[in-house]
Amino acid sequence: MNIAQLSGRGVEITDPLREYVDEKLSRLDRFHDQITSARVTLTVRDVKNAARRNRVEVQINVPNGIIRAEESNADMYAAIDKASDVLERQLRKFKTKFLKQRHEAQPQPEPGPAEQAAQLGEEDGEVQPEIVRQKRFELRPMTPQDAVFQMEALGHDFYVFKNMGTDSCGVVYRRKDGHYGLIEPK
Known part of the structure; x- marks a missing residue:
């Protein structure tokens, strides 16, 4: 697999660490040969009253979708292993559904009225909402x-x-x- 971007937050990306990530993610090629790119972020952060925690975030771009995993562990290599296992399960599921849909007839768009936003729940108005994360x-x-x-x-x-x-x-x-x-x- 071609890792388009490997970055570290609070950790230096060494050659052995880069090779380990490449090795673990290259196993995923057998499940889906249409992986277009991958982005891996390794983060080391201090957790209050606990040992340092290592977090691995992986986003894999595939045609018509994104496969994503986040895992944490006290050991960076163990976190990479856990994230790789999660991605493997998700890709297996994605590939199965993708092949099943490909063999079925072309699905028709579902007509119907739009659901009202009020069904999602109403806020009580006392707490002021705050945007804490923004994605594009x-x-x-x-x-x-x-x-x-x-x-x-x-x-x-x-x-x-x-x-x-x-x-x-x-x-x-x-x-x-x-x-x-x-x-x-x-």
């Missing part, structure tokens, strides 16, 4: 079913995507009843 990403064209799969693969509660059927932005989210909702503009 490319909207990839996909079906709502693909977006649900990406949301599950990332472990998120919602996913923003460009709907192939309507050519507009959409949001899928996990409902409290275990099903999924789709929010689309009129």
Whole structure:
């Protein structure tokens, strides 16, 4: 696998560490040969009343999706191992679903009314919300079913995507009843 970017926060990226990351992530090629790039960030941080913790964040870009893993451990090499195992499971699942969808008929976009934002829950108004993290990403064209799969693969509660059927932005989210909702503009 071609690691496009390997960076360290609070840790120097040594040659043995770089080789170990390359070795662990090269195992993933057997599960999905269409991996376009990978970004790995190694972080060493001090945790209050605990030993130093090492965190590994890996993002793998694949056609029509992103596979991501974050793992922490007292040992950096153990954290890399754990992240590699998580990515391997996610890629196996992604490849299985991708091949299954490829063999099935082309999915039709699901028509239906947009879900109301109020169903997501209302705030009580007493606590002032604060934006603590901001992300920018490319909207990839996909079906709502693909977006649900990406949301599950990332472990998120919602996913923003460009709907192939309507050519507009959409949001899928996990409902409290275990099903999924789709929010689309009129």
